[in-house]
Amino acid sequence: DAGVTQSPTHLIKTRGQHVTLRCSPISGHKSVSWYQQVLGQGPQFIFQYYEKEERGRGNFPDRFSARQFPNYSSELNVNALLLGDSALYLCASSFTVPVGTIYFGEGSWLTVV
């Protein structure tokens, strides 16, 4: 069975650009969450979607947005990139809400130069 898949795995962007990260959850999972992990820190919650609706939002600026599609895959968009957005972006899926065990993808390494 495929786990949580994310793309791209690595990318480099310039300040001010926009980025789209993609995630496909485990088959049968309807909830997708996004986390940002800066080097030396634990993952920080950005968004959670369940059945295509936003169910939670972390303390991130409006430059960050996300959506979930009918097939439960998800996109995370970040506009006007800053150097501080450089991080590992993790997608996680779970069967339902409230969250219990969640399963993470391999992540997308974003470097902003």
Place this chain on the structure above:
Amino acid sequence: EDKVVQSPLSLVVHEGDTVTLNCSYEVTNFRSLLWYKQEKKAPTFLFMLTSSGIEKKSGRLSSILDKKELFSILNITATQTGDSAIYLCALPTGTASKLTFGTGTRLQVTL
């Protein structure tokens, strides 16, 4: 504010040693506590704890929760170099739509 604190931040041990990693928390409406292992990218699930005093065990790893004193420990016995990783503790917080993580403990096991 919900808080998860892990200690130590980093640890270097020799192969064969036993280690104890700590996680203390302050959250409203406790639901569960989860441990993850992160080697390179994706954190992988180790344990979910919901009840005090009941040890969860998987091979050389074990974990226990104390809901009165608000902490959990993760024990690794007979450590191996493959145990080198960051160990993350997390709890569902807020409306339970998210996990709040500690900063992690970086464990390095040397020969």
